[in-house]
Amino acid sequence: MGIEEKKYLVFTYGTLKRGFPNHVLLEDLIKSGDAEYLGIYKSKNKYPLVCGPYKVPFLLNFPDSGNQINGELYSVSKLGLDRMDELEGISNGHYERLPIQIISAAEDDEEQSGSGGSVVEAVAYYGHRNYAEELWKRNGQKGFSKYSEEEAKGYIRRKDRPKNVTFIQHINLFISDSSSSDSN
Template sequence: MFKMTQVFVYGTLKSGQPNYYRMLDAANGKAKFLGRSRTVDSYPLVIATQYNIPFLLNVPGKGHCVRGEIYSVDEKMLKFLDWFECCPHQYQRTLVKLEVDEWVGEGENNPKAGSIIETFVYSTTTYKPEWLQNPTYENYDSYGDHGLEYVCREDRCPK
């Protein structure tokens, strides 16, 4: 039996965002919402490319402590997320330390608000240097005041 894996999402896969439906689609696997958190270290969360994609640049110490959601996912969903995030070509799945804001998941050893945990996140070390000059965000919202609504595309990953 495959152990469930925890993943931190901060962009279009969060509830209320354009790709959230993918987290709910049983054909992609199973994803269970556990809680809300923020990164312990600050990172630049920028919106870039003609598709207005949110990118978490793996540059600790710059930007903001980024807010997002934690999900427990099965092996099928993890494989789907790797494909969806073009891992390892565009994003890399790495461990990140998070401070728990709210935990609703059930089970043993549930972290309390303020606890520090470690989960996987999709971040990138592959980006255009000028992206570091883009505005950075603490909490991504495709429909935010920035006016950079996400543009869906299906030609996601190199074959």
């Protein structure tokens, strides 16, 4: 028997969730044994969750602002984590993979009734600190608790976005366009 590979707990809150456009990556990782769905969770603390250009969701690393964030928890292999990092543009400064404390949505309901819930340490993909504050301001310092079908209306897949502008340029254009609250 070989040594069991280290697994990473990843909290997803946007397009990687079941029923959303980038979930196909997790489906592929599940099929290859590089990911496992663990359930519905929410952030222990409040964070801003906003949309940027093309209705792309961004969790912002401003604890105690915003709302508790609803999402899904996955256990992934190193290969799975690398594939998720690639999708999230870690090396391009799109997102940062940072720790987050989460609780089971079911345990949170129990906690509300006084029986308590256990905290799980995971990682999540946060909008990069280089633009996070301006993105928060651009959204009127208002976010939502769940990236739902309503928030995702108008989402444009990466392959369908203009190719002559980088995603960081799209973010900067979105931030600088204060004339519209629409994300396109």
